[in-house]
Amino acid sequence: MHILLVEDDHKAARLLARGLEEEGFRVQVAHGAHEATTPAGFDLAILDWMMPGKDGVTLCAQWRQAGHELPVLMLTARDAVADRITGLNTGADDYLTKPFVFEELLARVRALLRRFDRAQPAVLKVADLALDARTRTATRAGASFALTAKEYALLDLLMRHAGAVVTRLQLAEQVWHADLIAIDNLIDVHIKNLRRKVDTPGAVPLIETVRGRGFRLASQADIGDA
Structure with missing residues (x-):
């Protein structure tokens, strides 16, 4: 904790x-x-x-x-x-x-x-994105997609703090339990893979890169009823 x-x-x-x-x-x-x-x-x-x-x-x-x-x-x-x-x-x-x-x-x-x-809710929801902690499954617009253990941990952290920037250091400490220097490149690789699954063509982009700080998942307020 x-x-x-x-x-x-x-x-x-x-x-x-x-x-x-x-x-x-x-x-x-x-x-x-x-x-x-x-x-x-x-x-x-x-x-x-x-x-x-x-x-x-x-x-x-x-x-x-x-x-x-x-x-x-x-x-x-x-x-x-x-x-x-x-x-x-x-x-x-x-x-x-x-x-x-x-x-x-x-x-x-x-x-x-x-x-x-x-x-804590069993199912996290932002717009048409949902993450079920009981089954550790994710869906976007009703279509399910598979997540690796790290991708699940990343998405869980981003969704729990939707609308706020989650820094690269926080991702390193809470997902990898490691120093940022040791896994800095890994963060980019996993975020890229996660974005490919979450932000599919035609869907409203949810994962934002905040240059020099980290990443942010759009909140419901950002995207309205999308």
């Missing part, structure tokens, strides 16, 4: 990241909202409420408005009921007041991941 930790306190971020990594999580630290413009490719986000510039509540609200549905755990020194309600109403899924015991944070992280996993 890949966690995005947004915490401007470098010492606190380092300690939290180390603890989570020791529990088997992969953690990427952002020292402020400016380093966490998108949570695409992550399984969960931990946000500090009080940060200079854009605070965690504002960042969470912007993610929700952009359609990102990953679970969000908000950390804050504010313990008033009104503050908790504000955090939850802007899209946070849970709220932990500082100071806290690491074991409680870990328990809340695991609970959120379990809840989110149960809420």
Whole structure:
């Protein structure tokens, strides 16, 4: 599981990241909202409420408005009921007041991941493209097509983050579990093969290359009722 930790306190971020990594999580630290413009490719986000510039509540609200549905755990020194309600109403899924015991944070992280996993749809759909997690099959306009294991993992990741850019680094880490340098060319080969199956002649193109960043699967909003 890949966690995005947004915490401007470098010492606190380092300690939290180390603890989570020791529990088997992969953690990427952002020292402020400016380093966490998108949570695409992550399984969960931990946000500090009080940060200079854009605070965690504002960042969470912007993610929700952009359609990102990953679970969000908000950390804050504010313990008033009104503050908790504000955090939850802007899209946070849970709220932990500082100071806290690491074991409680870990328990809340695991609970959120379990809840989110149960809420995931069995069939992902974007326009006339569907991916069935139960049978690991894909269809476009009702016609099924076969996917290799890597192609399935790529399409699953792109569809879960439809409308957002999934970076080449995220693809390398989450599909191949390898460094980008080691498999950079492989990404292009597999995306090319996947695009050949998904974006057939006459169909509305769904897979977009975002030069210098990665790839993006069109969202329903991009293509309307196509």
